[in-house]
Amino acid sequence: MTASETALILLALCLPFLGAVFSPILYRIFKSNAPWLLALIPLFSLIQFVRLVPRVAEGAVLTGGYDWVPSLGLRFSFLLDGLSLTFAILITGIGTMIILYSGGYMKGHAQQARFVSFMFLFMGSMLGVVISDGLLMLFVFWELTSITSFLLIGFDNEKEASRRAAIQALVVTGGGGLLLLAGVLLIQHITGASSLSALFETGNVLRDSPLYLAAFILVLGGAFTKSAQFPFHFWLPNAMEAPTPVSAYLHSATMVKAGVYLLMRLNPVMGDTALWTIVLPVFGAATLIVGTLLAIRQTDLKLMLAYTTVSSLGLMVMMTGMDIPHAAEGAVLYLIAHSLFKGGLFMVAGLIDHETGTRDLTKLGGLAKAMPITFAAGLAGAISMGGLPPFVGFLAKEGIYEALAAGSFYATIFLVIAILGNALMFAVGFGVGLKPFIGAKTETPKHAHEGPALMWLGPIVLGAAAFLAAFFAHFFNSHFSGPMASAVAGEEVEIHLSLIPHIGVPLALSVLTVIIALVVYWRLAEARAAMAGMFARLGPGPDAWFDSFMRGIVRLSFRVTQTVQPGRLEFYITATFCIIAAVLLVSLVSFGELPQWPGLPDGFLLGHWAIIGLAVVGLLAVINAHNRLTAIVTLGIQGFSVAVLFLLLGAPDLSFTQFMVETLSVVILTLVMTRLNLSPSDHRALGQKVFDGSVAVLCGLGFALLLMRVTQVPFNDSLTAFFNSYSKVIAHGHNVVNVIIVDFRGTDTLGEIAVVMITGLAILALIRVRTGRAKASPVANEEKA
Amino acid sequence: MNTLIFRTAAPFLSALMMLFSIFVLLRGHNAPGGGFIGGLIAASAIAIFGIASGVSAVRRAIHFHPMSIAGAGLLLSALSGFISIFAHVPFMTAHWIYPVIFGVEVPISTVTTFDIGVYLVVFGSISSIFLALEEKDHV
Numbered sequence: 001m002t003a004s005e006t007a008l009i010l011l012a013l014c015l016p017f018l019g020a021v022f023s024p025i026l027y028r029i030f031k032s033n034a035p036w037l038l039a040l041i042p043l044f045s046l047i048q049f050v051r052l053v054p055r056v057a058e059g060a061v062l063t064g065g066y067d068w069v070p071s072l073g074l075r076f077s078f079l080l081d082g083l084s085l086t087f088a089i090l091i092t093g094i095g096t097m098i099i100l101y102s103g104g105y106m107k108g109h110a111q112q113a114r115f116v117s118f119m120f121l122f123m124g125s126m127l128g129v130v131i132s133d134g135l136l137m138l139f140v141f142w143e144l145t146s147i148t149s150f151l152l153i154g155f156d157n158e159k160e161a162s163r164r165a166a167i168q169a170l171v172v173t174g175g176g177g178l179l180l181l182a183g184v185l186l187i188q189h190i191t192g193a194s195s196l197s198a199l200f201e202t203g204n205v206l207r208d209s210p211l212y213l214a215a216f217i218l219v220l221g222g223a224f225t226k227s228a229q230f231p232f233h234f235w236l237p238n239a240m241e242a243p244t245p246v247s248a249y250l251h252s253a254t255m256v257k258a259g260v261y262l263l264m265r266l267n268p269v270m271g272d273t274a275l276w277t278i279v280l281p282v283f284g285a286a287t288l289i290v291g292t293l294l295a296i297r298q299t300d301l302k303l304m305l306a307y308t309t310v311s312s313l314g315l316m317v318m319m320t321g322m323d324i325p326h327a328a329e330g331a332v333l334y335l336i337a338h339s340l341f342k343g344g345l346f347m348v349a350g351l352i353d354h355e356t357g358t359r360d361l362t363k364l365g366g367l368a369k370a371m372p373i374t375f376a377a378g379l380a381g382a383i384s385m386g387g388l389p390p391f392v393g394f395l396a397k398e399g400i401y402e403a404l405a406a407g408s409f410y411a412t413i414f415l416v417i418a419i420l421g422n423a424l425m426f427a428v429g430f431g432v433g434l435k436p437f438i439g440a441k442t443e444t445p446k447h448a449h450e451g452p453a454l455m456w457l458g459p460i461v462l463g464a465a466a467f468l469a470a471f472f473a474h475f476f477n478s479h480f481s482g483p484m485a486s487a488v489a490g491e492e493v494e495i496h497l498s499l500i501p502h503i504g505v506p507l508a509l510s511v512l513t514v515i516i517a518l519v520v521y522w523r524l525a526e527a528r529a530a531m532a533g534m535f536a537r538l539g540p541g542p543d544a545w546f547d548s549f550m551r552g553i554v555r556l557s558f559r560v561t562q563t564v565q566p567g568r569l570e571f572y573i574t575a576t577f578c579i580i581a582a583v584l585l586v587s588l589v590s591f592g593e594l595p596q597w598p599g600l601p602d603g604f605l606l607g608h609w610a611i612i613g614l615a616v617v618g619l620l621a622v623i624n625a626h627n628r629l630t631a632i633v634t635l636g637i638q639g640f641s642v643a644v645l646f647l648l649l650g651a652p653d654l655s656f657t658q659f660m661v662e663t664l665s666v667v668i669l670t671l672v673m674t675r676l677n678l679s680p681s682d683h684r685a686l687g688q689k690v691f692d693g694s695v696a697v698l699c700g701l702g703f704a705l706l707l708m709r710v711t712q713v714p715f716n717d718s719l720t721a722f723f724n725s726y727s728k729v730i731a732h733g734h735n736v737v738n739v740i741i742v743d744f745r746g747t748d749t750l751g752e753i754a755v756v757m758i759t760g761l762a763i764l765a766l767i768r769v770r771t772g773r774a775k776a777s778p779v780a781n782e783e784k785a
Numbered sequence: 786m787n788t789l790i791f792r793t794a795a796p797f798l799s800a801l802m803m804l805f806s807i808f809v810l811l812r813g814h815n816a817p818g819g820g821f822i823g824g825l826i827a828a829s830a831i832a833i834f835g836i837a838s839g840v841s842a843v844r845r846a847i848h849f850h851p852m853s854i855a856g857a858g859l860l861l862s863a864l865s866g867f868i869s870i871f872a873h874v875p876f877m878t879a880h881w882i883y884p885v886i887f888g889v890e891v892p893i894s895t896v897t898t899f900d901i902g903v904y905l906v907v908f909g910s911i912s913s914i915f916l917a918l919e920e921k922d923h924v
Contacts, residue, residue, distance in 0.1 A: 652817040656809075660825035664911060667832045671918040732881060732892065733814040741819060742900045746877040749899075750862055753906040757855045760910030764852065767917040 006064035009052075009078055012045040012088075013131060016095070016124035020117040027113035035103025035454060038116060039096050042123060046092035049085060056085050057479045059492070063133055063197050073194040079133035082483025083264060086332075087130035087257075089480075090339045093465075094253045095123045097458035101347055102245040104454030105354060115155060119245065122148035126254050130261055133195045135184045142180060142222070145255050146173040152246040153239045165238040168546060172235045176225025180262075183218030186211060199269055200490075206269050216275055219266060227259025227313045230287040234543040237294075237306040244350030247302055248458075252309045253343035257335060260316045264331065268490025272323050280321020285417045287314025292424035296520070297531040301349040301359040301432050305342065308385075308425050312338045315421060318414060319400060320488070324407040328489040330400035333481050333497070337396040337466065341384035344462035345432055348378040351455050352436055357445030361431060366441030370448040373456045375437040380463030382433025386426035386517065387510060392469040392476070395497045397422060397513070401506040402497075419513050426517030431524055473498035577695050584702025588709065595708035601649070608648060615641035626681050628673055636666045653737045795837030802830035810904045811897075820900040824907025831912045840920045843912075851913035858905025865899040 019041040026034045052062060065077025080088070102119055106112040125148055128141030147170070154166030190209045193199040199206075206212060223229075228236040239251050250256070263280065270276060291311030298304045312334070319331035351374045352367065353359040368375045380391065387397030400422075404415035450456070469476040477495040485493040520527050535541075588594055618637025625631035639662035646655035684692070723736050723744065733739040741749050806826035813819030835843045847854070869878040881894040 653819070653822070656817055656822050657825065660822060660829060663829050664825060664832065664915075667829075667836075668915060668918065671915070675918065731879060731896070732894070733896075735813060735815055735817065735819070738813045738819040738900075741821070742814075742896050742903070743879050746866065746879075746896075746899060749903060750866060750877070753859060753862060753903050756910050757852075757859050757906050760855060760914055761852065763914050764917050767914075 008048055009062075009064065009080070009131070010066075010076075012048040012092075013078070013124065013127050015041050015045050016120045016127060020120035020124070023116040023120060024113040027116070032103065032107055034113075035100050035116070038103075038120075039099045041120070042092045042095040042099060045127070046089065046096060049080075049088045049092060052080060052085060053089075053479050056080060056082055057483050059483070059486070061197070065133065068134075068137075074136060075134050075195065076137060077133040077195065078131040079196050080131060081487040082480075082485070083261070083332075083487035084130045086336065086480050086484045087261060088127060090336065091123060091126050091130065091254050094249060094339060094343050094458075094462065095119075097343075097347075097461055098245050098249040100454050101248070101350070101458040102243075104452045105243060105245050105350055107452075107454075111155075115152075115243065115245075118148055118151050118155070119249065122152065122250060122255070126258070129258050133197055135188060135194055135196065135199070138196070139177070139181050139184050142226075142258065143174065143177045145250075145258060146170060146177055146226075149173065149239070149250050149255055152250060153242040155243060155246070156241070159241065161238075162241040165235070165241040169235045169239050171550070172225050172232055172546075176222045176232070179218045179225075180222025183215055183222060186215045186218060190215065196265065202269065207273055212270075212273070213275070216270065216273075216279075219262065219270070220279065223259035223262045223317075224283065225259070226262075227256050227317065228287075228310050229259070229283050229314060229317055230290050230310075231542050233287060233291065233310045234541065234546060236310055237303055238543065240300075240302045240306050244302065244346060244353065247306070248343050248346030248350065252305065252346050253339040256309065256313060257316070257339070260313060260320065260331075260335065263317060263320045264328075264488040267320060267328070267488050271321075271490075277321055277323040281318045281414055284314045284316070284318025284321060285414055287311065288318060288417060288421040289314075292421050292428070293531055294535070295428045296424060296524075296527050297535060299361045299528070301352065301361060301364075301436070302346070304361070304428050304432055305346055305349060308428050309338075309342055311421055311425060312342065315400070315418065318418070319403070322403070322407070322411065322414065324403055324411050326399065326403035326406070328485045329481070329493060329495050329497075330396065330403045332484040332488060333392070333396035333399045333495070336469070336481060336484075337384060337391070337393040340462045340466040340469075341381045341391070341393055341429075344377055344459040344466075345381040345385065345429065347455070347459040347462075348374055348381060349432060351451045351459070354455065355446060355451050356448045361435060363442060363444065364436035365439040366437070367448055368437040369441075371437070371450050373450055373460065377456060377459035377463050378433035378437065380433075380466065381459065382429040384463070384466045385429030385433070387422060387513065389499050390470050391463075391466045393466065394499065394510075395470055395473060395481075397510060398497055398506045399495070401509045402504075405505045405509065415509075419509060419516070423513045423516035424520060426513065427520035427524060427527075430517075430521050435524075470499050574692075574695065577699050581695060581698040581702050584706055585698065588702070588705055593709055595705055595712050598708055598712070608645065611641050611644050611648070615645075628678065628680060628682055629670060631682070632666060632669045632673060635669075636662055639665075653735070792837045795833050799830040799834035799837075802826055802833070806830065806904075806908075810900065813900060814896070820903030821907055824904040825911070827904070827908040828911035828915065831908075832915050835916060835919050840916050843916060847912070851909045851916060853909070855906045855909025855913065858902040858907075858909060860902075861905065862899050862902030865895040865902065868895045 019038060023034070023038055026037055030037060056062065062080040063077060065075050068074040068076045078084075098119065099116065102112075102116055106115050109115065122145060125141050125144035129138060129145060132138035132141055150166050150170040153169050154162050156162045157166075187199065187206065188194055190211050191199055191202045191205050193202055206215065209215070225232045236251060236256060240247055242251070267276075288311045291307050291309075291314055295304050295307030295311065298307060316331050316335055316338070319327050319334065349359055351371070352364065355371060355374075356364065356367070358364065384391035384393035387393045400418055401415070404411045404418060407415075469480070477497065482493060482495045485495060615638045618634055618639075618641060621634040621637060622631050625634055639658065643655045643658035643662060646652075646658055723740060727733055727736045727739045731739045731743040733743070806823045809818035809826060810820055810823030811818075813823065831843055831847070834846070849857075866877040868880055869876060872878070872880065879894055879896045881892060881896075883890050883892050885891070
């Protein structure tokens, strides 16, 4: 890759973030026409990625980027192969449509510019996830998608349900993200590779490692929470509280596929183990079945689609995990098809909601005449979702059946589940894309008519894309799905599926699927009632468990806080000093590092002894002082004696500082003491005195032993020699201590004085808070005056 | 504590200490002293002045809020570090100039300005704590 190409790709990644910055400005200038301009941003990124398609289709893997933190092996770098490029095209392509759609859907909303900003932020984050080469970079973008998803789900932050759904999604996907971080670090530790491209070179290292199980569980923790796999599926339907553009973009077409992306990405280095081929299909199949059964129960268009998204994600995970030929082809075809039809159907559901004022299926009917374009888009989506020709959904379903039918008995079990799941999804898909438009016209809260072009353009374009992909199946397979499947499988894969029906097992299975689906669709109301009854009997599900879990955490942290932070200064100080004493003494004794009895330093005179005696006298005076103030002032005796010792033993700087610190601490302690409403003298019970005294003595003993031990360790004087010989030469100063502080280690000092200042500010704030309270009670002030 | 002798002597003592603190600050590079110690001495001077003449007198005397002084010091220290950027050497690399003032060569460096910043931060932070505590005494 040339430098300019690298820059262009990184620009394509950064553009959405710029869009987030500029959308409020553009909205202010161009008002409701702004979406047309803003849509150019993802369009430009899309063009950049599309231009790379021919090269990637030939099998090239494009990498490039810049060093970020070279000492940690961190690079800001991208990896574009079939998998990431197809994802990037889906994200920017659907993103272009979604920006337009948001413009129509949110029109007139006071915060529409902010909404579009969030959408751009998400788009950039998601793009980052799929094109990152660095493992940690991938993680950073991964968490960014969780955060932007949180912002978007909670966009109507005045609604209790929105806030709850937002927090739930953040806790589940953010928690999973932390597991992923641990997983990524573990993978780095096992393989030594800090980027995906390096990881692919390591072959079987990860699979053969004894830590494989741990890495597997951690990665799955990230992927399953993000892609709403059972039992973490509950957050996704709740996320439907978000405005519909969010549901269409994040919670069906792109973000929820990040988990699937991760599994597909790691399939070449982690897949095909017994664990992988059992856990993934089993959880995927469970998700597929649970999702479809829950979808049947719903009457809300968005919730029906949300639950089928859960099941579709299950189907993708299942196919990613299967260890049979062509499984990857089925998975990627279905992924592309799903993004197109589900994004489109969500937009259709939003259009219906927007134009009629309701999205309750039982209240909708006969809209075809009033909303013909929406109807066309809905029908296209439903047909593709049902896996009927001439849409790409057909290819996907054929691909899945072909792979599963050719496999072992184990695969056949999953084939049955796939047929059942597909049939139910078919029924739900037509429930959304067809049912509201046919039958008798019903009364809706708003008088139904066709929505604005901004809104129907998206679903129509996605429907057309799904049709074109199937119609030009050969081109589509060789340029998109084929390279993508190759990247997932880790080897060259060619896909030959097309719209031309070929008599065989897959076609027969498709017919079977359609028959089951039609029966369910015909009796949708009864099926819904049956499911509702079944789930009512099952009792509370993971969604309710989540609430109890959160309540439990709040209660636990409350208890812990009550115990650990009782708000009594005595307790804090006692605990702190007990721990200091224990750490010092226990470590010295257990490591056998007790010092020898030291000899006296050279030139130790009687005068020195006198000063030590003075310090001891000061100490006794403190202990015997009856008055707190006297105790504080006499504490100074001991401090000044030590300062004099420093002076006599050749550390003038230290002594100087000690003098000043002693003086100021006596003054400040005195001031503080007079502020606290304490009795002038100190009354403690004898037992308390003994205990406090022992803690104090143990602390002092610990410090004394540690210091003695430190001076007895052989002294490495290379630094002393360096500073002594270079202090004058390099730094033009004779005072080595000062030269170290302000020159050699100047940056440290800068940090320290920042700390000094922040501490000062904090103390000032504390004092102010107390003063403020005093002022708040005027009666008390008047009495004083 | 508030004897007549103390109250009369305190302003002179404080002024002397202030002067001394600046002397200590400037000689620090070659002899015992420096910004930290200088700042502490200056803060002590403020403490003595405050105890003798009251907080409002101190606030009038130093004119600026002590926290602003500390902030200015931190800014000065940080900026001293940035000078090296213009010479394309790492942050905080020292630079020296030797202007001749009244026929005497006076070495001035980013190290000196950095140390003055340290002095101001220490002086400002401690004085503001002291003043806030002392002030409440008289509420």
